[in-house]
Amino acid sequence: xxxxxxxxxxxxxxxxxxxxxxxxxxxxxxxxxxxxxxxxxxxxxxxxxxxxxxxxxxxxxxxxxxxxxxxxxxxxxxxxxxxxxxxxxxxxxxxxxxxxxxxxxxxxxxxxxxxxxxxxxxxxxxxxxxxxxxxxxxxxxxxxxxxxxxxxxxxxxxxxxxxxxxxxxxxxxxxxxxxxxxxxxxxxxxxxxxxxxxxxxxxxxxxxxxxxxxxxxxxxxxxxxxxxxxxxxxxxxxxxxxxxxxxxxxxxxxxxxxxxxxxxxxxxxxxxxxxxxxxxxxxxxxxxxxxxxxxxxxxxxxxxxxxxxxxxxxxx
Amino acid sequence: xxxxxxxxxxxxxxxxxxxxxxxxxxxxxxxxxxxxxxxxxxxxxxxxxxxxxxxxxxxxxxxxxxxxxxxxxxxxxxxxxxxxxxxxxxxxxxxxxxxxxxxxxxxxxxxxxxxxxxxxxxxxxxxxxxxxxxxxxxxxxxxxxxxxxxxxxxxxxxxxxxxxxxxxxxxxxxxxxxxxxxxxxxxxxxxxxxxxxxxxxxxxxxxxxxxxxxxxxxxxxxxxxxxxxxxxxxxxxxxxxxxxxxxxxxxxxxxxxxxxxxxxxxxxxxxxxxxxxxxxxxxxxxxxxxxxxxxxxxxxxxxxxxxxxxxxxxxxxxxxxxxxxxxxxxxxxxxxxxxxxxxxxxxxxxxxxxxxxxxxxxxxxxxxxxxxxxxxxxxxxxxxxxxxxxxxxxxxxxxxxxxxxxxxxxxxxxxxxxxxxxxxxxxxxxxxxxxxxxxxxxxxxxxxxxxxxxxxxxxxxxxxxxxxxxxxxxxxxxxxxxxxxxxxxxxxxxxxxxxxxxxxxxxxx
Numbered sequence: 001x002x003x004x005x006x007x008x009x010x011x012x013x014x015x016x017x018x019x020x021x022x023x024x025x026x027x028x029x030x031x032x033x034x035x036x037x038x039x040x041x042x043x044x045x046x047x048x049x050x051x052x053x054x055x056x057x058x059x060x061x062x063x064x065x066x067x068x069x070x071x072x073x074x075x076x077x078x079x080x081x082x083x084x085x086x087x088x089x090x091x092x093x094x095x096x097x098x099x100x101x102x103x104x105x106x107x108x109x110x111x112x113x114x115x116x117x118x119x120x121x122x123x124x125x126x127x128x129x130x131x132x133x134x135x136x137x138x139x140x141x142x143x144x145x146x147x148x149x150x151x152x153x154x155x156x157x158x159x160x161x162x163x164x165x166x167x168x169x170x171x172x173x174x175x176x177x178x179x180x181x182x183x184x185x186x187x188x189x190x191x192x193x194x195x196x197x198x199x200x201x202x203x204x205x206x207x208x209x210x211x212x213x214x215x216x217x218x219x220x221x222x223x224x225x226x227x228x229x230x231x232x233x234x235x236x237x238x239x240x241x242x243x244x245x246x247x248x249x250x251x252x253x254x255x256x257x258x259x260x261x262x263x264x265x266x267x268x269x270x271x272x273x274x275x276x277x278x279x280x281x282x283x284x285x286x287x288x289x290x291x292x293x294x295x296x297x298x299x300x301x302x303x304x305x306x307x308x309x310x311x312x313x314x315x316x
Numbered sequence: 317x318x319x320x321x322x323x324x325x326x327x328x329x330x331x332x333x334x335x336x337x338x339x340x341x342x343x344x345x346x347x348x349x350x351x352x353x354x355x356x357x358x359x360x361x362x363x364x365x366x367x368x369x370x371x372x373x374x375x376x377x378x379x380x381x382x383x384x385x386x387x388x389x390x391x392x393x394x395x396x397x398x399x400x401x402x403x404x405x406x407x408x409x410x411x412x413x414x415x416x417x418x419x420x421x422x423x424x425x426x427x428x429x430x431x432x433x434x435x436x437x438x439x440x441x442x443x444x445x446x447x448x449x450x451x452x453x454x455x456x457x458x459x460x461x462x463x464x465x466x467x468x469x470x471x472x473x474x475x476x477x478x479x480x481x482x483x484x485x486x487x488x489x490x491x492x493x494x495x496x497x498x499x500x501x502x503x504x505x506x507x508x509x510x511x512x513x514x515x516x517x518x519x520x521x522x523x524x525x526x527x528x529x530x531x532x533x534x535x536x537x538x539x540x541x542x543x544x545x546x547x548x549x550x551x552x553x554x555x556x557x558x559x560x561x562x563x564x565x566x567x568x569x570x571x572x573x574x575x576x577x578x579x580x581x582x583x584x585x586x587x588x589x590x591x592x593x594x595x596x597x598x599x600x601x602x603x604x605x606x607x608x609x610x611x612x613x614x615x616x617x618x619x620x621x622x623x624x625x626x627x628x629x630x631x632x633x634x635x636x637x638x639x640x641x642x643x644x645x646x647x648x649x650x651x652x653x654x655x656x657x658x659x660x661x662x663x664x665x666x667x668x669x670x671x672x673x674x675x676x677x678x679x680x681x682x683x684x685x686x687x688x689x690x691x692x693x694x695x696x697x698x699x700x701x702x703x704x705x706x707x708x709x710x711x712x713x714x715x716x717x718x719x720x721x722x723x724x725x726x727x728x729x730x731x732x733x734x735x736x737x738x739x740x741x742x743x744x745x746x747x748x749x750x751x752x753x754x755x756x757x758x759x760x761x762x763x764x765x766x767x768x769x770x771x772x773x774x775x776x777x778x779x780x781x782x783x784x785x786x787x788x789x790x791x792x793x794x795x796x797x798x799x800x801x802x803x804x805x806x807x808x809x810x811x812x813x814x815x816x817x818x819x820x821x822x823x824x825x
Binding site: 180184199264 | 382383384403404405408414416419420421422423424425429433434435436439441443444445447472
């Protein structure tokens with residue numbers, strides 16, 4: 001017995017590491033650039049973070065099951081090509097959207113089947129799908145962008161409803177749904193159990209494999225929705241559109257305080273993690289720093305987030 | 317000795333069929349027979365004790381009862397009517413609830429969600445949970461067992477005993493009519509156990525049938541209405557407590573006669589090898605001073621939560637010490653567990669699965685792990701030499717394993733504990749700290765563990781032993797320190813070492 005002696009953390013230790021880092025980033029960039037702390041710029045950060053958030057939310061679930069989905073960037077890429085090709089061929093945005101969703105779901109189910117039913121390690125399974133999706137994307141596009149989109153597409157990314165940009169509405173809805181799913185439904189409790197204690201599911205008569213497969217399917221589905229948004233943003237399908245996005249998504253989840261074991265996850269932390277990465281990129285753009293440096297700084301962010309958590313863990 | 321499957325004499329209504337009856341249950345796993353033709357019957361308001369060594373088939377039987385494992389053969393009768401238990405839902409419908417020793421709790425869900433895990437209170441929006449109802453119901457169930465705790469606390473924040481209470485609440489919340497408990501007191505202090513027993517008696521009065529697995533003879537005789545002994549997957553005998561002595565039960569369990577007395581050869585202690593002076597740590601212990609001499613087994617007792625484990629960790633350097641000093645073989649210990657190991661100290665933790673063993677690795681790998689530096693001073697690993705050393709330890713400690721290549725996970729609790737102890741032998745450890753060395757271990761293996769500890773001490777080692785079982789402390793130890801609320805409340809010499817004295821010192825004023 002070790003947990004019986006009371007160790008209540010102080011107020012500073014209870015502030016999540018990611019929140020502290022977010023505050024530091026905002027203060028630093030606000031001081032360094034007069035353009036940073038303006039409403040249009042901050043709204044821009046949210047809009048630019050929208051696709052990443054759509055990937056990072058379900059990635060939180062995947063990581064809570066002690067898994068990983070590194071295929072989402074490539075699935076996103078393939079999704080934009082599906083959306084663009086369908087839009088070009090049919091002129092219908094609805095069909096284009098369905099094509100993107102279908103692509104995402106197909107890979108989600110495929111990953112879920114590999115991981116949950118064939119017991120492949122998640123890293124290996126999704127690395128395989130990553131290559132398949134990226135390869136298909138290059139083959140289908142011949143390495144070229146697909147352009148000539150119908151006029152309505154652009155409005156999905158740059159339009160507003162009641163003065164609020166559409167991408168912001170989409171991520172607010174996406175977060176609300178995901179939050180509800182994790183914290184307000186039985187399925188959410190199963191996600192905690194998949195990483196925390198799979199035996200609990202078996203004993204309660206709930207099929208763990210089916211639930212695990214569903215988590216990967218959800219990840220694919222959200223990549224499909226992200227594909228629509230990204231295609232609208234580029235007004236084209238591009239064979240490298242989503243490259244590296246899986247790493248940003250995993251980084252956001254890690255920065256947000258979700259541990260990689262025992263089902264210890266925090267969904268809103270992921271949102272903060274996405275914003276931290278978004279603000280970092282935006283702030284460095286404003287200061288005209290080279291974008292290659294941004295990638296390195298995201299790495300520092302991940303390490304700093306884990307260090308803060310580790311230091312907090314030691315101090316009572 | 318008569319074998320009785322019939323209804324016990326002391327229950328009230330005659331010739332009513334049992335609440336649940338198992339007939340001829342058999343189950344094999346890839347060629348290994350786990351259960352062979354087992355019969356078992358429980359009546360309402362009966363506490364049916366189930367005894368058997370690890371590997372006797374108790375856990376398989378429990379899994380059969382809760383629908384997690386389907387038997388190859390056999391029938392279930394509920395109130396005399398044939399029923400099927402093919403799934404967890406079937407078992408739940410029949411009012412069967414099982415409390416496992418390996419907790420079925422989810423660490424990062426709160427208490428309320430864990431209690432009602434897998435069941436739903438439908439919320440207003442389809443597919444959602446009614447959280448207000450959830451917390452109300454959780455509160456009601458927790459009140460029922462007299463457990464005052466915030467149901468919003470996450471399970472990973474709780475201690476083992478508290479988790480056990482949540483586990484019980486979870487079972488009771490299903491309106492269980494048949495409650496199966498696997499060593500429920502293994503993680504509890506005596507006071508907590510008493511609370512549990514009172515609750516069990518209330519359930520019994522409420523006509524709940526209880527199947528209770530235990531390794532503790534005192535419990536078997538204090539609680540049991542009938543006792544069933546399993547061995548090698550077979551039901552050996554079912555008897556009334558008045559008909560059997562503890563020695564007989566042990567003989568039935570192991571199939572041979574086992575000396576129940578604790579194997580201990582007391583000798584005159586040698587020089588002091590562990591000296592702890594005024595140690596305090598952030599984990600809540602303060603001003604701890606104690607000694608261990610060569611050839612001694614020194615007990616460290618007190619209620620669960622009094623800081624015993626924290627003392628062990630502070631001495632070993634696993635937690636930071638804020639004041640005081642620890643001398644090992646006359647030298648001041650500086651640094652962490654690594655330094656302690658080099659000085660010849662070994663800590664055998666309570667949760668051997670998470671702290672003491674690399675479960676996925678082989679018996680051989682685990683055995684040489686702690687002594688790598690000493691076995692291979694040139695830092696080159698020779699698999700053959702490592703294997704020879706491991707085999708030598710397996711033989712010396714009589715670890716029941718087919719080969720040193722087997723995964724530790726496949727061993728019984730007693731054998732795993734021997735591996736944890738054995739891995740310190742190549743490391744040259746001569747000061748051992750045991751934290752609950754016999755938790756979850758059956759009687760046959762317990763005696764072997766104590767024989768092993770005795771052997772270590774005979775060979776000149778010193779031992780500090782934490783145990784919640786007072787009889788262990790009383791029979792095995794040269795002396796004992798009793799802890800209360802993070803401090804040492806007193807020291808008991810061999811002559812003064814009685815259960816009453818331990819209790820008197822350890823109880824809160």
